[in-house]
Amino acid sequence: MTGRSERVVVTGRGLVSSIGIGVAEFTAGLRAGRNEVAPLTAFDTTGFAYANESEVTGFDPADWITRTPVETLGRASSFAVVAAAMALAEAGLVGEDLRDRPGYIAVGTADGESRDIDALAAETVAHGADTVDPVLVERAGTHRLSASIAWEFELEDAAPMTFATACSAGNYAIGDGFDAIRVGDADYALVGGADVICRRSFASFYRLGIMSPDRCRPFDADRRGIISGEGAGILLLESLTSARARGAHIYAEVLGYGLNCDAHHAFAPEEKSIQACMEMALRDAGVRPGDVDLISAHGTGTKSNDVTEVRAIKSVYGDRPPPVVSLKSMLGHTMGASSAIASSIAITEGFMPPTVNHRTPDPECDIDCVPNRSVPADLSIVQNNGFAFGGNNAIVLLGRYEEAQ
Secondary structure, eight states: OOOOSSOEEEEEEEEEETTEESHHHHHHHHHHTOOOOEEOOSSOOTTOSOOEEBOOOSOOGGGTOOSSOGGGSOHHHHHHHHHHHHHHHHTTOOHHHHTTSOEEEEEEOSSSSHHHHHHHHHHHHHHOGGGSOHHHHHHTOTTHHHHHHHHHHTOTTEEEEEEOOGGGHHHHHHHHHHHHHHTTSOSEEEEEEEEOOOHHHHHHHHHHTOBOSSOOOTTBTTOOOBOBBOEEEEEEEEEHHHHHHTTOOOOEEEEEEEEEEOOOOSSOOOHHHHHHHHHHHHHHHTOOGGGOOEEEOOOOSOHHHHHHHHHHHHHHHOSSOSOEEOTHHHHOBOGGGOOTHHHHHHHHHTEEOOBOSOOSBOTTSOSOOOBSSOEEOOOSEEEEEEEEGGGEEEEEEEEOOOSOO
16 A cells, blocks of 8 residues: 555554563563473373463453453454553553544454363363353454453444464554555554463364474574464554654554465465565565565564575565564464564664574574574664465554654
């Protein structure tokens, strides 16, 4: 899309993650290269040779959720609502401030309320469908990830949408909210993603042979696969007109995005499609490759993804691309919650997050992955990559807010 009439800025951010809850803790975790991998506790792991994941700990939704009975929300919806509450708080807003304004809510996810679905499946198999808990049935709908935000803050004029395009879904949601504002359909948008660790997802990746027994090592010759993670990230986007009118602090600007689907393979990435998606995002943002200071890669820690992504990056950026980091080395693979929020933090706080667990560079991934330690940096533009099963690719570009453009 080109010729936008409204600039779109980030005025609030909320995060729930294994390395920190809230912007301050999350930022400290990114800067320190925290990697909270531990034995999985979400379900009984008997029968698996190994089961290590990046789970969220110390999370109490009642600390943030005031209107909705917390027992009516599944874990993923709780993550999303809490992250939205944090984003509004950082923006200096409450739900009442937005109720008479046209808005939009978009949350991306891979598995939705997967832990409740696991419980429903287990109960049905063990005792029959007539015995299932109706509360779990009510909570399990994927639409609730976005609808629950509208309910908690009574945002009757905000259209809720849930994207289920797996690991690119968070970026899909950001792009959709960006469009809603820049064409004038909404004054603000609460956008991002949420997912939780569940048996179904873990078992699927385990059977595919891509689940690491210890750590996630993107771009490393010793990589052994992914580590699953969970959490949520929500951005409050506003039109620049709206943000200026209320004197809001602006953390970053959404410059543009690209989406495509190559329909190449169920789970193998396709280089030319990723290249095309990058070029689309750069065009939409009006940005040249040489203007990008950092790429936050999809970076799963599997050979097929790492090598294909690096090749696609070099096809656009040349043999010396900007630094390319993988946050999944710290957070685990948070599926639909993987989106561009950390990019805004890198811009405002002035550092490049590291790719941790790095030991032996892969010669097929000849890039600067900012190994193991964060680096101070003056960042103007950051690209965030998100690729998903089925060839669904989504790339978002964020930039430092400049008064004149």
